[in-house]
Amino acid sequence: MLAVVIGLAWGRGRTSDRVTSAAGQSPPFRLQKVGSARGPTAIAVTPAGLLLVAEQAGTIIGIDPTTGKSRSIITIPSVSSGGETGLLGLALSPGWPADPRVYVNYTVRPEAGLRTVVAWIDAPVEGAADPTSLVEVLSFAQPYSNHNSGSLAFGPDGSLYIGVGDGGSGGDPEGHGQDTTDWLGSILRVSVGPGIEPPHAYAIPVDNPFVGKPEFLPEIWAYGVRNPWGMHFDRGGDHKLYFADVGQDAWEEVNIGVAGGNYGWNKLEGTHGFPSGEPGTVGTVPPLAQYSHQVGASVTGGVVCRDASLPSLVGTYLFADFATGVFFGYRDGVSSRLASTELHPSTFADGPNGEVYVADYTGTIYRLAAAP
Amino acid sequence: MTPKASSVRADGQPDGWLAPRSFRAQVAPDGGTRLVISVPADELPVVHKALLAALGARLSVRYLQLTDRAVGQLPKPVSWVCMDTPAADVLRALESAGRLVWEDGRHQLWVRGRPANPAAPEVSVVLDELGVLYCYPDDLAFRDALEALGVSLGPELGLDARDYVRVELLNVADAQELALIADLRMRQVGA
Numbered sequence: 001m002l003a004v005v006i007g008l009a010w011g012r013g014r015t016s017d018r019v020t021s022a023a024g025q026s027p028p029f030r031l032q033k034v035g036s037a038r039g040p041t042a043i044a045v046t047p048a049g050l051l052l053v054a055e056q057a058g059t060i061i062g063i064d065p066t067t068g069k070s071r072s073i074i075t076i077p078s079v080s081s082g083g084e085t086g087l088l089g090l091a092l093s094p095g096w097p098a099d100p101r102v103y104v105n106y107t108v109r110p111e112a113g114l115r116t117v118v119a120w121i122d123a124p125v126e127g128a129a130d131p132t133s134l135v136e137v138l139s140f141a142q143p144y145s146n147h148n149s150g151s152l153a154f155g156p157d158g159s160l161y162i163g164v165g166d167g168g169s170g171g172d173p174e175g176h177g178q179d180t181t182d183w184l185g186s187i188l189r190v191s192v193g194p195g196i197e198p199p200h201a202y203a204i205p206v207d208n209p210f211v212g213k214p215e216f217l218p219e220i221w222a223y224g225v226r227n228p229w230g231m232h233f234d235r236g237g238d239h240k241l242y243f244a245d246v247g248q249d250a251w252e253e254v255n256i257g258v259a260g261g262n263y264g265w266n267k268l269e270g271t272h273g274f275p276s277g278e279p280g281t282v283g284t285v286p287p288l289a290q291y292s293h294q295v296g297a298s299v300t301g302g303v304v305c306r307d308a309s310l311p312s313l314v315g316t317y318l319f320a321d322f323a324t325g326v327f328f329g330y331r332d333g334v335s336s337r338l339a340s341t342e343l344h345p346s347t348f349a350d351g352p353n354g355e356v357y358v359a360d361y362t363g364t365i366y367r368l369a370a371a372p
Numbered sequence: 373m374t375p376k377a378s379s380v381r382a383d384g385q386p387d388g389w390l391a392p393r394s395f396r397a398q399v400a401p402d403g404g405t406r407l408v409i410s411v412p413a414d415e416l417p418v419v420h421k422a423l424l425a426a427l428g429a430r431l432s433v434r435y436l437q438l439t440d441r442a443v444g445q446l447p448k449p450v451s452w453v454c455m456d457t458p459a460a461d462v463l464r465a466l467e468s469a470g471r472l473v474w475e476d477g478r479h480q481l482w483v484r485g486r487p488a489n490p491a492a493p494e495v496s497v498v499l500d501e502l503g504v505l506y507c508y509p510d511d512l513a514f515r516d517a518l519e520a521l522g523v524s525l526g527p528e529l530g531l532d533a534r535d536y537v538r539v540e541l542l543n544v545a546d547a548q549e550l551a552l553i554a555d556l557r558m559r560q561v562g563a
Contacts, residue, residue, distance in 0.1 A: 039397075082397065082525075083405065083510040114512070144488065145512040171491030275491070297403055323403020344399045362399055 016342045017366065027339045028312055028329075031358075032369040035063035035070050040359035041150065042090040043349035044102070050125060051349070051357065053365060056086035058106065062125055063365060065357070074121065074129035080109040084168075088150020093120075094158055099194055100124040103160060105150040107142065114142040118152070118162055120192065137192055137201045138219075140183055144168025147246075151231040151301070155189075156239045159205055161221065161257070162188040163228035163243065171248060171275065172266035177224050180216040185265060187228060187243070187257065189221035209260030222285075224263035230301020230319070230347060231257075235354065237304065242288070242317055244301030250277060252299035253287035254319050254330065261285035288317070289335035291328070296321025300345045306354030309370050318356060318368075320345035374475040374542065375413035376503035379534040389534065391503070394526035395518055397510050405510035410530025411523060416503055417474045419521055421463060423497045423505060426513040427485025431462045433556060434482040437549070438501055441478060441541045449480075452558035459485070465555040472548035477501040477539030479549075487513065501539060502531045 017031040039056035046052065051063040053070075058079030063070040079087050089105030096102070102123040108115050117139040123129040137160075142148060144167055151163030166172040166185040176184035190202040210216030227246040234240050241257030251270030255263060262284045266274055270290035273280035291299075302319035316329040318338070325341040346361035356368040379389035395409040411419045424431070435452040439445050462483065466473050473481060484496040495513075498506040507514040518524070531537060552558075 080512075082515045083512055085512060109512075146493075169488045169492045171489070173489040173491060321403075325403075344403060 017364075018342060019371075020340045021338070027371050029310060029339070029368040030371050031341065031343070031366040033068070033364055034065035034357070034367050035068050035365040036363050037061055037063070037070070037359065037365055038363060039086070039361060040346055040363075040365060041086065041088050042152070042347050043357055043359060043365070044090045044092045045349050045351040045357070046092065046096065046125065047352050049351050049353075051365065052090060052092070052102065052123075052125070053359070054087045054090040054104070056088070057081045058087045060087075060090065060102070060104075060123070060129075065351075065365075065367060073125060074123060074131060076104055076106055076121070076134070077131050078108050079106045080114070081107075084146045084148050085109075085114065088148055089118075089152035089163070091152035091154055091160065093193055094154045095193065097124055101193065102129075103137070103152055103192070105152050105162065107148055112141070114145055115139050116142055116148055116150070116164070135198060135201065137190070140164075142167060143174060143184075147227040149228050151228050151243065153231040153233055153241070155233050155241065157205075158191070158193070159189045160192050160202075161231055161241065162190070163225070163231050164188060165227040166225070166265060172226065175266065177226060177265035178262075178267065180210070180220055180223055183217060183219065185225055186220045186223040187225060187231075188219040190219055221259055222257060222261040222263065224261075224265045224268075226265040226269075228301070229299065232301060232303045232348070232350075234304040234306075234317075235350060236306045237315065242301060242304065244299040244319055245287075246298050247293070248274065250293050251290050252293070252296055252321065253290040254299060254301060254317070255285065255287050258285050263287075289328070289330050291321075291335075295324065295337075296326055297323035300347065302348035302358070303350040303356055305356055305368075306350065307356055307368070308354065310356070310368060313368075314354075318348065320348075320358070322346060322361070373414045374471075374540055376416075376475060376477040376501065377531060377537045377539045379531060380536045380538045382536055384536075384538060391531055392526065392528035393523050394528045394530075395515075395523055396527070396529075397525070400508060404508060407507040407510050407514055407518070408530065408532065409505040409507065409518065409523060410528065410532075411505070413475075413503060415521075416505075417470065419518070419523060420474065420497070420499055420505060421466075422517045422521055423507060423514060424459070424463065424483055426487060426511075426517050427459065427483060427495055427497060428487040429459050430456050430485065431459050432456060432484045433462055433558070435553065435558060436480040436482065437478065438480065439478040439539075439541060441543075441546060451561045452553050453561050454556040454558045457556060462556065465552055468555060469545075469548035469552040471542055472545035472552060473499070474503075475540065476542045476545040477503070478541050478545065500532070502537055504530050504532045
């Protein structure tokens with residue numbers, strides 16, 4: 001027997017907050033650490049500027065970005081976490097804190113198999129959030145463990161928009177993206193909140209685009225999506241919905257939400273036919289921007305920057321790639337690569353004054369600050 | 373059972389560290405997700421085979437030779453591969469070469485499969501030279517297999533995080549290495 005001794009010096013340091021740009025250009029922002037979280041998947045910001053951060057394992061923590069202090073607010077019971085499952089979405093009631101509901105999107109695994117649950121919970125933040133206050137809004141089965149999306153956002157119309165992935169596996173083998181008789185592969189729009197109390201968990205807005213059409217479920221607002229990751233309503237401009245849709249083999253895309261829109265999956269990946277890769281025309285709504293897997297592998301939807309302290313970015317839709325840490329910007333019909341980082345950006349959020357936050361999945365929450 | 377590797381002090385003497393029975397979730401260097409699994413040496417074959425069972429019915433195997441026992445660490449690893457091989461054949465070959473696979477630190481073993489439909493993403497299990505297992509991506513099927521064997525999510529770091537390790541190279545594994553390559557009809561690539 002021969003023994004070999006190998007000295008190891010594995011890197012154990014945290015992710016660097018270094019931001020770089022193309023040669024000769026200054027990075028348009030720097031990363032300012034404001035707190036820490038374990039596997040952050042979503043952030044909601046209160047009107048007072050407190051960050052509510054969803055941790056994938058099921059806990060919501062509060063972070064004061066001015067001090068970095070954090071505390072656990074609530075752990076959602078029964079969350080099944082791991083891989084692409086867990087606590088994946090978070091949105092504050094538009095009336096918060098008068099209406100202290102926080103909406104969550106998470107997965108559970110009862111005997112019958114994996115399910116997504118959208119629910120609300122009383123979380124006044126200053127008080128003790130009570131797990132027993134959880135009320136289910138809707139739930140549905142997930143045929144595979146991936147592509148659970150989880151994105152939640154309230155629109156300026158007060159409706160709750162819910163991103164629903166295509167059910168998972170690869171290539172959408174069951175065709176949910178184009179199947180409008182189930183919720184998978186769609187963006188749903190429902191009315192929730194005061195006035196809609198159990199036993200009614202939600203109402204269907206009368207102006208939903210497919211109400212009264214028997215080949216569609218009435219909750220569907222748009223369809224043909226694969227795994228919408230990061231939905232955001234611009235707090236300025238015309239308050240449009242922006243969302244990213246994670247690609248399959250070759251293309252990542254970001255989109256503008258359009259009522260009744262078909263985004264093409266699984267006939268299209270970006271503007272390319274799937275799986276042929278040839279130019280395609282099935283979708284009615286082309287992506288706002290797309291990038292190939294030579295640049296990244298998994299898009300994370302961001303926010304439209306409205307932070308006056310970042311004047312060069314105001315009006316730019318910021319998004320990033322989870323795998324490569326590249327940050328992109330879209331404005332006036334042009335998408336550009338803004339910066340390279342070592343982050344794994346898992347979610348973005350914006351604060352009451354437009355301040356932009358991004359979470360690094362490995363555990364740090366940053367604010368985008370003016371570059372020196 | 374001989375561990376593939378063990379933790380030692382800088383002078384090469386054992387430091388008494390024991391591998392925990394746990395797994396961690398990580399972002400892999402390529403930006404994907406993975407599980408990093410540490411188990412005591414005598415549990416490695418069972419856990420490894422349970423993870424391989426989650427890969428589907430047909431497997432691709434890459435045997436990455438890092439060290440030649442006669443000459444030491446190779447300047448460049450040598451890859452041997454077989455593609456689209458019945459899982460039962462792969463498991464049978466691994467069992468036959470068990471001391472090489474689970475007790476010898478000269479190699480890494482990369483096994484890929486596709487458990488669902490043909491368009492589903494590939495999943496893989498890597499056994500490294502230290503006896504640490506990696507599952508790509510972090511998936512519930514892997515987590516379920518681990519939990520069923522009492523391997524739980526935990527913060528404990530495995531042998532991959534130790535500063536100094538001693539890797540074992542067994543005489544008996546020389547013949548098993550040749551036999552494994554022959555049994556699986558592996559071809560050398562990238563030479």
